Structures are given as structure tokens and as C-alpha cells.
Amino acid sequence: MRVLALASLAGLLATAPPAAGHTLRAEPSPGAAARLLAAAQPGDTVLLSRGTHRGPLAVGRAITLRGEPGAVIDGGGSPTVLTVTAGGAVIEDLALCGSGTRILTVDAGIHVQVAAGVRLARLRLSDVLYGINGERADHLTVEDCRLIGRVQPGDENGAGNGIHLWYSEGAVVRRDTVTRFLDGIYLSFASHAHIEQSVLEDAGRYGLHTMYCQGGRVVESRFRHNVAGCAIMFSNDLHLERNDFAHNRGPRTYGVLLRDCSAGEFSSNRFVDNTIAMFLDNSNRNHIRDNLVQDNGWGVLLFASCAKDTFAGNAFLNNDYPVALDMRRTENAFDDGRRGNYWDGSAPYDLDGDGVSDVPYSPVSAFAFVSKQYPDLAILARSPAVAALAVAERVVPALRPSGAIDRFPMLVPPPLGSLAGAREAALRPHPAPGAALGFGALALVGLAGLAASRREPRAPRRAA
Numbered sequence: 001m002r003v004l005a006l007a008s009l010a011g012l013l014a015t016a017p018p019a020a021g022h023t024l025r026a027e028p029s030p031g032a033a034a035r036l037l038a039a040a041q042p043g044d045t046v047l048l049s050r051g052t053h054r055g056p057l058a059v060g061r062a063i064t065l066r067g068e069p070g071a072v073i074d075g076g077g078s079p080t081v082l083t084v085t086a087g088g089a090v091i092e093d094l095a096l097c098g099s100g101t102r103i104l105t106v107d108a109g110i111h112v113q114v115a116a117g118v119r120l121a122r123l124r125l126s127d128v129l130y131g132i133n134g135e136r137a138d139h140l141t142v143e144d145c146r147l148i149g150r151v152q153p154g155d156e157n158g159a160g161n162g163i164h165l166w167y168s169e170g171a172v173v174r175r176d177t178v179t180r181f182l183d184g185i186y187l188s189f190a191s192h193a194h195i196e197q198s199v200l201e202d203a204g205r206y207g208l209h210t211m212y213c214q215g216g217r218v219v220e221s222r223f224r225h226n227v228a229g230c231a232i233m234f235s236n237d238l239h240l241e242r243n244d245f246a247h248n249r250g251p252r253t254y255g256v257l258l259r260d261c262s263a264g265e266f267s268s269n270r271f272v273d274n275t276i277a278m279f280l281d282n283s284n285r286n287h288i289r290d291n292l293v294q295d296n297g298w299g300v301l302l303f304a305s306c307a308k309d310t311f312a313g314n315a316f317l318n319n320d321y322p323v324a325l326d327m328r329r330t331e332n333a334f335d336d337g338r339r340g341n342y343w344d345g346s347a348p349y350d351l352d353g354d355g356v357s358d359v360p361y362s363p364v365s366a367f368a369f370v371s372k373q374y375p376d377l378a379i380l381a382r383s384p385a386v387a388a389l390a391v392a393e394r395v396v397p398a399l400r401p402s403g404a405i406d407r408f409p410m411l412v413p414p415p416l417g418s419l420a421g422a423r424e425a426a427l428r429p430h431p432a433p434g435a436a437l438g439f440g441a442l443a444l445v446g447l448a449g450l451a452a453s454r455r456e457p458r459a460p461r462r463a464a
Contacts, residue, residue, distance in 0.1 A: 021045065021063070028053050033073075037065070048073070048094065055081045055098070062086050067094035074098045079107045081128070085115055092121040099128040103159050108133040109147070112140055120145060129160035131181065134190075138169045142176055149181035151204035153225055154250065158204035161186040165193070173198055183209040184226070191215050198222075206231040210238070218243055228254040229274075238264040246272045255296070258283040265289075271296060277319070280306045289313045289336075290414065298324050302332060312336035315413040316363070317344050323363040329403045334363060340408035348411045361409040 021043030026033040028051030036046050042062040050070035056078040059065055063086070067073075075081035075098040082096060091110065100107030108130035112118050116138040123145040125131045131147035134140045142163060151158030162178035163185045165171055170192050177199040178184040184200035184207045187193055191214040198221045200207035207223040210216065213235040222244045223229030229245040231254070232238060238261065245255030253275040256266070262284045269291045271277035277296040278288065282305040289310075293299040294317040302309070304327035311334045316322040322343060323334075334341060346361040 023047055025049060026053065027051075028071075030054060033057055037063075055096075056083065057081070058083045058085070059089050059091070060085050062088035064090040064092070065094070066090075066092050069093075071095065072097065075100070075109075077101075079105050080111045080133075081108070082110045084110065084112045084118055087116040087118065089115065090119045090121070091123065092119070093123075095124040095126075097125070097127045099130070101129055103129070106130055106133050106164070108164070111135070112137040119143070130164050131160075131162040131178065132164070134163075134165040134168045134171065136167050137165065137171075139171070140165070140168055141172045141174070143172075143174045145176045147176070147178045147181070149179070151180050151182050153180065153202040153204065154227065155204040156182075156227065158182045161209075162200075165190040168193075170194075172196075179203070183207075185209070187211070187213045187216070189213065193217075195219070195221055199224075200229075201225050203227070209233075210235045213238075217241075222246075223248065223255070227252070228257045230255075231257045231259075232261050232264075233257075233259045234261070236262050236264070240264070240266045240269060242268045244270045244272075245274060245277070246270070248274045250275060254279045258286065262286065266291065270294075271299075276301050280309060282306065284308050286310070287312075291315075292317070293322070294318055297321070300324070302326075302330070304330075307331040309333070310336055311341060312339050313341065313414050315342040315410075317342075317413070323404060325364055325404060332404065334404055334406040335408045338408065340406040340410060342410040342413045343406065346406075346409045350411055355411055357409040357411055359409075361406045362404060363406060364404045 021041060023045045024036045024040055025047045026036045027049050033048055033053045034057055037057060037059060040046050040061060040063045045064040045066060048067045048071040050068050052072045052074050055073045055075040057073060059082070072095040073081055077098055077100055079100040079102065081099050082091070084091065096109045099109055109125040109128035110120065110132045112134045114136045118137060119141045120132065121143045125145070126148045128149065131149065132142060147162045149160055149162060151160065160181055161183040162181040163173060166188045168190045171190060173185065173193070173195045175197045179202045182204040184203050185195065187210045189212050193213065193216045195208065195218045200221065201224040203226040206228045207226040208218065208230045210232050211234055215237045216235065217239045218230070220242045224247050226248050227250055229248050230240065240256070248255055255271045255274040255277045258280045260282045264286045266286065266288045267290050271291060271293045272295055274296045276298045277293045277300065279301045281303045284307050286309045290313040292315050296319045299316050299319040299322040301324050309332045322345065343361050343363055346357060347359060349358045350356065351358055
């Protein structure tokens with residue numbers, strides 16, 4: 001019995017949290033910070049005083065490394081400025097700069113290596129190749145940090161990611177700002193990550209890039225001025241809610257790109273002013289609902305490799321092409337069986353007054369279908385011929401190029417918080433295509449009259 005009691009006591013002591021330790025204060029003199037970090041015991045706090053402390057430094061025990069206001073760790077071009085190899089360590093209130101430049105050694109501001117439960121808070125990283133590199137760093141927390149890299153916005157030949165996680169389960173990234181890296185956040189085999197209230201913008205490539213990640217969640221974050229806000233690849237069961245994807249523009253630029261991703265939830269997001277709001281390839285059984293899709297080139301670009309994706313409760317406003325497909329038949333649904341979407345190009349017929357149009361709507365126009373195959377035709381998008389084709393499609397449903405049908409289109413945009421300020425523009429009356437053709441004919445007559453007059457003739461306005 002005595003042996004069992006001693007064994008139980010030893011187990012309790014082993015799992016008990018370390019007692020509050022000592023505070024060791026390091027002056028910015030050569031070698032002072034490194035000596036105190038080597039001498040500190042679990043539970044101690046190493047406090048770096050104001051000034052520049054030369055790196056590289058290493059944290060090998062479960063301590064707290066904290067900086068006074070104005071404390072900086074400068075790696076001076078060393079491969080990695082600060083290496084953390086102790087689970088439960090806390091790094092906070094510091095500025096770090098001056099990592100190396102080699103991709104092969106993943107030179108970073110902070111490298112968390114085979115250490116679980118590390119917390120990084122209120123850090124400022126600049127002039128680093130990689131910002132934070134986590135390798136087998138389960139339950140890593142990165143909070144209230146600002147990371148600035150070396151990559152020019154839109155430069156896909158740049159190198160280094162802001163937060164780079166590999167084989168790390170359950171990471172939490174909260175209220176961080178990451179800018180000017182190749183990818184703001186890169187997750188590889190990093191499942192159940194939670195990203196919240198963060199700003200990921202001005203990346204060389206992607207704001208968020210996932211590869212082989214399952215069960216992640218991205219909430220209330222902002223993705224702007226990237227090649228793609230989110231590039232999600234080979235990752236399933238992801239949830240993106242209440243995020244802002246805006247101004248991601250370029251020859252192949254997306255708000256959200258899904259490739260080989262299934263069973264995801266994309267709800268209450270805002271897609272505004274992107275070349276392509278959502279692109280899906282070989283992605284199935286996703287639910288896209290209650291999103292604002294406004295002022296984009298393409299609202300949704302859907303490949304034939306996708307099936308059983310459902311779009312419901314979304315508002316499509318002022319997009320050049322609300323939906324584009326590369327197949328005539330589709331197994332994707334543009335309503336959920338009782339609720340469809342709001343399309344600003346649909347005809348509002350509602351004889352029974354239930355708020356749902358009595359006429360199903362096809363969001364894929366013949367011109368959108370053809371221009372998907374031949375992109376150069378997009379220059380004719382606002383031409384009278386295309387407007388006449390749209391009228392013909394409404395009159396003769398057999399001309400519809402695709403089986404994509406919303407059976408329950410809404411008459412007004414849904415009451416989403418993200419629609420604030422857009423509702424009035426959506427409800428503003430739009431000229432009918434016939435009226436547009438009539439005004440176009442009048443304009444031609446007017447131009448002919450001007451040409452016949454003695455005034456200097458003007459060049460006709462080029463089609464938008």
C-alpha cells in the first residue's frame with residue numbers, strides 16, 4: 001500500500017502545474033538574454049528590458065519570455081531569430097526582426113519545434129522570411145500579433161509564409177494581421193485549426209492556403225488584395241463564416257478557391273469586387289448559403305467535376321456573370337428545396353405574394369456559357385447582340401444552355417447583416433433589355449446626326 005501511495009503522489013507531482021517562478025531581467029548587453037534563458041527554470045519569467053537584444057535565442061523550458069515596451073530581438077540575419085522547443089512556453093510583448101533568407105532551412109522569426117501548447121501573444125515581426133514556423137506544434141496559439149514579410153503584393157515568385165504550420169493539430173490564430181508574405185497563413189496537415197478576426201492581405205499569392213487539412217474554421221476575418229483570399233485544397237469539412245473577401249483581382253484571382261474539397265459550410269460571407277468570387281473544382285457536397293456576392297466578374301465558377309453542392313439564401317448583385325459552368329447538365333443545386341437565392345437579373349413575378357418568384361430562374365446565360373469556353377468573347381458582354389440574346393432566352397426557355405435552375409428565386413435580397421447598404425442599390429429599377437436596345441438605337445441616330453453636322457465628329461464610345 002505504501003508503494004502505491006508513493007507512486008500516486010509521484011504522479012500528482014509530475015502532472016501538477018509548475019509553481020510561480022522567479023522573474024529574471026535581461027539588459028540589452030551582449031549575451032545577457034541567452035545566459036538568462038539557459039539558466040531559467042520551468043515557471044520562471046525572463047523579462048527583456050527596453051533595447052535591442054541580439055539573436056538568435058532559444059527557449060528550451062516552459063517559461064515566459066516577455067519584453068518591456070521597446071524590447072527587440074534582432075537576429076542579424078541568422079537563420080531563425082527565436083527557437084522554441086518547450087511545450088507550454090509563452091512568448092509575449094516583443095518585437096522580432098532580422099531572420100535569414102534561405103527557404104531550405106525555413107528561416108523564420110519564430111520556430112516552434114515539436115512543442116505543444118505554446119502561446120505567442122502581442123508580437124511584432126518584421127523583416128523576416130517566414131514569420132512563425134510551427135513544426136509538430138499542436139495547440140499552438142497566435143494572438144494579437146502583427147507580421148510583415150518581404151514579399152511585394154501580388155508577386156507569386158516571392159518566398160516565405162506568415163504563419164506556416166506543418167503537422168500541427170488544433171492551432172488557434174486570433175486577431176492577427178499578416179501582410180506581405182507569399183501566403184499569409186499556410187497550413188499543411190494541420191487539422192482543426194481555428195482562425196478568427198484576423199486580417200490577411202497584400203499577399204504575394206494567397207491570404208490563406210490549406211493542404212490536406214480537415215475540420216478547420218475561419219470566422220470574421222478579412223481577405224483583401226491577394227491573388228486568392230483563400231485557396232483551400234484537399235481539405236474537407238471546413239467552415240467559413242462571416243468573412244470579408246474583397247478586391248482580390250487579377251488574371252486568375254479568386255475570393256475563395258476550392259479544389260478537391262468537400263462537405264464544407266460557407267455561410268454569411270461577403271464577396272465583393274473580386275475577379276471570381278468562388279471557384280470550385282472537384283469539390284462536392286458543400287453548402288454555400290446566406291452570402292453576399294456583389295460586383296464581381298464571376299460570382300461562382302463551377303467545373304463539371306463538382307456535384308451535389310447547394311447554393312441557397314445568397315444574394316447575387318451586379319456581377320458580370322452570376323454563375324458560369326462548363327457543362328450543360330449539373331448535379332449541383334441552386335436552391336435547397338424550399339429556399340432559393342436572390343438574383344438581380346431575374347424577373348419578379350409573384351402572383352401569390354409569398355415573396356418567391358413564380359418563375360424559376362436560370363443563372364447561367366448562353367453568353368456566360370460560351371464565354372467560359374472562349375474568354376476573349378467577354379469584350380462583347382455589354383453589346384446589343386448579347387442583350388438581345390438574353391431577351392430570347394427568357395422568351396424561349398429551350399435556349400437555356402444549362403440545367404442549372406433556381407426553382408425558388410427570392411424577390412428581394414435576404415435580410416443578411418452583410419447586405420447593409422447594398423439593398424437599396426439592388427432594389428433600384430433596372431432598364432429592361434428591350435428598353436436598352438431602344439436607347440441604343442436612339443444613340444446611334446444621334447451619333448449619325450452629329451457626324452452629318454459641321455462639328456468635329458467624336459469617336460463612338462467603346463463597349464464596356
